[in-house]
Amino acid sequence: MSGGPHRAQGFTEAPEFKLLIIAVAVFALMAVLAPERFLSAQNMTSMAFQFPEFAILALAMTITMMTGGIDLSVVGVANFSAVTGALILTTFADPGMGTGGSLMWLSVALLASLAIGAACGLINGTLVAHFGLPPILATLGSGLVFTGFAIAMTGGSAVMGFPDVVAWLGNEQLFGVPVPLILFVILAVLLHILLTRTAFGLRVTMYGANPLAALYAAVDINRMILKVYVIAGMFSSVAGMVIMSRANSAKADYGSSYLLLAVLIAVLGGVNPYGGYGRVIGVILAVLSMQFLSSGLNMLQVSNFARELIWGVLLIFVMIINTHGIPGLKSLKASPSK
Amino acid sequence: MLTGLLPKGFLTRNETLVAGVILAFCVLATLSDPLFFTVTTVSDLLRASIVIGILAIGAMVVLISGGIDVSFTAVAVFAMYLATRIALGVWPDMPWPMIFALAMVAGAGLGAINGLFIAFFKLPTLIVTLGTLSVFRGFLLTFVGSQRISDLPPEMRDFSRGVLARGTTEAGNFYSIPWSILALVAVIVLTWFMLKKTMLGRSIYAIGGSQESARRIGINVQWTQFFIYVYVGALAGLAGIIHGSVGRMADPFSLVGLELSVIAAVVLGGARLIGGYGTITGTLLGVVLIVLVQTNLIVIGIPTIWQSVTIGMLILLGTGVPAYRAKRAAARAG
Numbered sequence: 001m002s003g004g005p006h007r008a009q010g011f012t013e014a015p016e017f018k019l020l021i022i023a024v025a026v027f028a029l030m031a032v033l034a035p036e037r038f039l040s041a042q043n044m045t046s047m048a049f050q051f052p053e054f055a056i057l058a059l060a061m062t063i064t065m066m067t068g069g070i071d072l073s074v075v076g077v078a079n080f081s082a083v084t085g086a087l088i089l090t091t092f093a094d095p096g097m098g099t100g101g102s103l104m105w106l107s108v109a110l111l112a113s114l115a116i117g118a119a120c121g122l123i124n125g126t127l128v129a130h131f132g133l134p135p136i137l138a139t140l141g142s143g144l145v146f147t148g149f150a151i152a153m154t155g156g157s158a159v160m161g162f163p164d165v166v167a168w169l170g171n172e173q174l175f176g177v178p179v180p181l182i183l184f185v186i187l188a189v190l191l192h193i194l195l196t197r198t199a200f201g202l203r204v205t206m207y208g209a210n211p212l213a214a215l216y217a218a219v220d221i222n223r224m225i226l227k228v229y230v231i232a233g234m235f236s237s238v239a240g241m242v243i244m245s246r247a248n249s250a251k252a253d254y255g256s257s258y259l260l261l262a263v264l265i266a267v268l269g270g271v272n273p274y275g276g277y278g279r280v281i282g283v284i285l286a287v288l289s290m291q292f293l294s295s296g297l298n299m300l301q302v303s304n305f306a307r308e309l310i311w312g313v314l315l316i317f318v319m320i321i322n323t324h325g326i327p328g329l330k331s332l333k334a335s336p337s338k
Numbered sequence: 339m340l341t342g343l344l345p346k347g348f349l350t351r352n353e354t355l356v357a358g359v360i361l362a363f364c365v366l367a368t369l370s371d372p373l374f375f376t377v378t379t380v381s382d383l384l385r386a387s388i389v390i391g392i393l394a395i396g397a398m399v400v401l402i403s404g405g406i407d408v409s410f411t412a413v414a415v416f417a418m419y420l421a422t423r424i425a426l427g428v429w430p431d432m433p434w435p436m437i438f439a440l441a442m443v444a445g446a447g448l449g450a451i452n453g454l455f456i457a458f459f460k461l462p463t464l465i466v467t468l469g470t471l472s473v474f475r476g477f478l479l480t481f482v483g484s485q486r487i488s489d490l491p492p493e494m495r496d497f498s499r500g501v502l503a504r505g506t507t508e509a510g511n512f513y514s515i516p517w518s519i520l521a522l523v524a525v526i527v528l529t530w531f532m533l534k535k536t537m538l539g540r541s542i543y544a545i546g547g548s549q550e551s552a553r554r555i556g557i558n559v560q561w562t563q564f565f566i567y568v569y570v571g572a573l574a575g576l577a578g579i580i581h582g583s584v585g586r587m588a589d590p591f592s593l594v595g596l597e598l599s600v601i602a603a604v605v606l607g608g609a610r611l612i613g614g615y616g617t618i619t620g621t622l623l624g625v626v627l628i629v630l631v632q633t634n635l636i637v638i639g640i641p642t643i644w645q646s647v648t649i650g651m652l653i654l655l656g657t658g659v660p661a662y663r664a665k666r667a668a669a670r671a672g
Contacts, residue, residue: 070464131658132665134611136406136464140598141653148646155643260472263465273462305484309476315469319461 015270019285026289030296037299045178049171051291052180053242054258055284058265059184059191060235062283063228065266066195066208068275069128069135071232073143075259077120078240079252080146081113085241086159086250088112093163102163113237120146121233125226150252160249170245180242187235192280194231204228208275257308264315265290270322352608352660356623363630367637374637381513386629389581389593391522391622393600394607395529396573398621401604402533403566404546404613405463408597409452412474413571414578415593417444420482421579422588425491434493434583441579442572448474449571450564457563471594478590487588494583518580525573530618542566546613602649603628606656627652 030038037043057074064071086109093105120142127138172179195201203224207214215221244250269286271278290311297307367374393410400407421441425432448470455466478484497517504514533539541562544552553559582588605611606627607620631648635641640648 127654127658132661133654133658134661137605137611137653137657140601141650141657144598144602144646144650144653146650148644148648148650151646152641152643260468263468267465273465303480305476305479307476308472309480312469312471312473312476316455316461316466316473319465319469320455320459323461324459 016279016282016285019268019270019282019289023285023289023292026292026296030292030299034296034299038296043295043299045173047291047295048178048181049246050295051287052178052184053239053246053255054261055184055265055287056187056235056239056242057255057258057262058269058283058287059187059280060232060239061262061266062269062271062278062280063191063195063204063235064135064232065271065273066204066275066278067225067228068208068211068273069225069228070263070273071124071139071229071236072136072259073120073124073139073146074232074236074239074262075255076143076146076150077117077233077236078243078258079250079254080120080150080240081116081237082240082244082250082254083150083153083159083252084116085109085113086162086244087153089162089166090159097163099165102165106163106165106169110241113241114234117233117235117237117240118230119233120236121230122226124233125229128229129222129225147252154250154252156252158249158251162248166245167248168245170242170247180246183238183242187238188280188284191231191235195278195280200224200227205276208272208277210276260308260311260315261290264311264318267315267322268318272322351620352606352656353617353620353623355659356606356608356620356627356656360623360627360630363627363634363638367634370639371637374634378513379634381515382633383626383629384515384519385584386633387625388516388518388522388584389577390596390600390603390629391625392525392573392577392580393596394603394621394625395525395618396570396577397600398604398607398609398616398618399529399533399542399566400463400570401601401609401611402546402613402616403542403563404549404611405456405563405566406601406611407452407463407467407567407570408601409448409467409471409474410570410574410600411593411595411597412471412478413445413448413574414581415590416448416474416478416482416578417441417571417575418578418582418593419478419487419588419590420444421575422487422490422494422582423483425494426487426489430491432491432493434491434497437491437494438576438579441575443575445575445578446568446572449567449569449574452571453564453567456567457560471597475594482590484590486590488586490582490586490588494579495586498583498586516584518584521576521580525576526618526622533618538562538565543614546615548614599628599632599649602653602656606652608660610660611657624656 057078060074061071088109089105092108093102124139124142127133127142128135131138168179170180174182195204203214203219206217207219207221207224211221240250243254247254265286266278266283267273268289269278269283271283293310294307297310302310364375393414396410397407418441421437421444424440425437452467452470455461455470456463500517502515502517502519504512506512533542541552541557544555544557545559545562549559578593581593585592603624604616604621605624607617607622607624609616609621628649631645631652635645635648
């Protein structure tokens with residue numbers, strides 16, 4: 001893959017343009033197949049509530065993939081931080097206490113889970129940068145450990161019984177826009193600016209494109225990798241809080257299907273898993289396509305298992321097209337190696 | 339001196355570390371519960387290791403070649419369920435070797451799908467197998483069936499009753515060692531022979547060391563990689579059908595979720611993700627350690643809810659120590 005920033009290109013030539021077409025096509029297909037239900041205002045709102053949680057995890061996946069790494073611990077971090085937040089809420093906040101008191105404990109819980117997310121990210125980053133573990137194994141092992149802590153803290157059962165304000169985070173609307181969607185947009189804009197407008201973003205892209213060149217260009221690689229995984233951890237913990245609020249409970253094994261989905265969305269969004277290329281707009285378009293597909297299939301009463309099947313097929317299909325282009329499907333011989 | 343008699347780097351090898359941990363675990367367990375060190379425990383341990391052991395040998399071959407496979411549990415359960423359904427539908431009295439062969443062929447077929455994408459489309463192994471994990475599972479549960487079958491073909495039940503040795507200890511504890519242990523032994527011998535005594539095996543190590551170098555010395559990288567995934571698929575099919583027979587139930591929801599523990603066992607045994615490293619001894623020791631942790635953690639005083647944490651920590655330590663040492667060595671070499 002060529003990778004690298006595509007400057008001064010026609011809008012229609014950008015790889016993200018293909019994604020826009022896919023998103024519109026899936027939307028149109030579902031609108032034709034189930035017009036009354038898919039196009040209803042109720043469905044639009046419920047989709048806007050559904051996708052932010054895994055979309056935020058996909059953003060976390062994106063930044064680690066930009067460096068040629070991967071974060072398989074995102075769901076573990078999300079659940080670990082959600083369980084921590086939930087335990088703080090159930091221990092200290094009383095459902096009967098006033099809004100002021102509940103809000104205070106909610107912010108404490110939010111801060112605590114963000115701190116957990118950052119700490120988990122720091123652990124992942126240290127393992128990858130300082131101990132030289134391959135990101136797959138580091139995050140696979142740490143993901144088990146984080147999930148394990150969540151299990152040990154709760155004994156494996158769900159934590160519930162929060163004050164009412166907690167539901168606000170996942171279920172309310174602000175000026176008609178769902179709060180989780182607002183959170184997702186803020187994080188997406190933040191990540192976009194970070195990747196395209198800062199020196200840090202440039203270093204991430206450089207390292208992903210060519211680690212050796214980045215080393216010779218005097219990039220402090222260890223520091224950069226630490227930051228990348230801390231950001232991924234904090235994003236995961238935000239997703240964890242959204243999941244907690246929407247489920248009105250926290251449990252060690254929530255969202256287990258989100259890991260595959262997060263990888264799928266990042267890859268579908270054009271992020272190069274070998275590092276060096278990825279755009280937030282691509283990820284957003286991929287999220288929308290997945291959500292349209294997912295709700296549409298739901299309305300057509302396709303089972304969860306079949307949905308899993310379709311996701312998997314899509315992941316591999318998109319990888320083939322991204323690596324080889326459309327002709328790659330026809331001739332295997334003309335394949336450029338990575 | 340003693341060190342002269344031991345293989346090079348004996349004390350710092352993963353195998354030695356894992357064996358040490360296993361030994362320490364057993365000593366601690368025996369101290370806290372004298373009944374731990376009995377023939378019953380050993381036979382339980384052996385029985386629990388058969389399926390994980392076969393899967394781990396397969397996962398090891400993939401790791402040696404520089405890839406990673408997370409789909410083998412889905413392959414195993416798919417092959418097991420499909421073979422059982424076919425046997426029940428076509429010829430309920432089908433002899434068990436035929437059912438086993440069916441499962442292995444089904445597994446090899448699914449492995450070939452992985453191999454196709456990895457060897458010929460050159461896609462990253464993790465992403466392909468993450469994808470096929472959900473494709474295989476989704477296909478199985480949507481199109482093949484999602485009901486548990488407890489009414490297995492009689493031959494499968496007969497197989498599960500066959501034992502090499504059984505008996506009762508003086509303390510009155512029952513123990514048995516099933517036939518299926520022979521399958522594990524066969525897989526070990528076959529894989530050992532392939533890796534150490536054939537060109538194919540040397541090619542697998544060579545590809546793991548460096549694909550480019552392997553290509554330049556004339557190894558057919560694509561077909562070797564393809565073969566690896568077919569082989570792993572066949573082993574997964576075998577492990578799946580044994581799991582079904584011994585458990586006396588074809589459960590399409592079982593096995594999936596076990597892949598991380600199996601990979602943990604393999605990397606604990608010294609196989610490295612970058613490829614080129616991995617031994618059968620190490621893998622088997624890793625399997626024993628993981629099975630010990632899964633079944634006997636409580637004996638050494640750690641509550642079972644800490645199981646995930648323990649396995650995760652073991653993965654991080656088992657891979658972190660050699661990785662850190664390699665990094666330091668590389669830094670020293672400049």
